[in-house]
Amino acid sequence: MTNDYKSEKTETVTARINKQTLDKLRSYAKSENTTLNSAINQLLSHAVDWDVVAAKTSWIPIPKDILISYFDKLDDATIIAVAEESGKHVPRDMLLAMRGKLDVKEWISILRSRAKASGFHYAEILEDDYVKFIMKHDMGMKWSIYFQTYYISSFNMLGCDAEFSITNNTVSYRISKKDYSPDDA
Structure with missing residues (x-):
């Protein structure tokens, strides 16, 4: 979008x-x-x-190959534990520092900007009562596991339920239109 x-x-x-x-x-x-x-x-x-x-919110550019190499050396349990913990705290700090409020629409705005800055394909698709978000990262299954777990924790922290699906290189999730209206973005 x-x-x-x-x-x-x-x-x-x-x-x-x-x-x-x-x-x-x-x-x-x-x-x-x-x-x-x-x-x-x-x-x-x-x-x-x-x-x-x-x-200003501690983001630094790191080559994709280096991150993939690090994650390939980690087991799934470690990746999930780190993603769950960081998903509870990092989005709160980012939202307050970057947008000044805790809000699902603003969080998705940050995710959209981050995907673009990372060179990931990102799409938003309107479905009946939902909005579906698709991010193609091309970084492998371990990154899909990390993103899914991190996003679940972050959306839960914001009081928003999201349904996830992952593949080796893609993460997709959908949320109710009542939680996010792209027309207002």
Whole structure:
């Protein structure tokens, strides 16, 4: 699901952009098959929603291969224990630091931003009374187990029930529309 900037209130500003940066922005917009304006809005939105605050909340970039290697050396019981414990506390701290409140919609916003920053495919699909979220991480079953357990703990901490399904490289979950309305996001 992408933001529909046409329905949001906008303002026009004039900014000087380094030619090399502008060329990169144009190239990015072309590769994404979108307009320069839309690409700039998407990139700025991601920057203020994630990049600016992530480092301040202890997030650091680590190459995927290193994380996969570490997790491959852990047994499932250890992964589950760590994920359960961190899922009870880390989301609370992140939500308060990054969004200023404990809220399911804001938590999903963080998950969406984190998936994008990590280069994961992320999709939201509207079903009858539910919203289904799919994240393809390509990091193996141990990461799927970690994500599932971590997300279960985090949604429970927020008082939200979620149904999960995992594969070797994908985590999907669905929650009731009453807990999350993407129209309000």
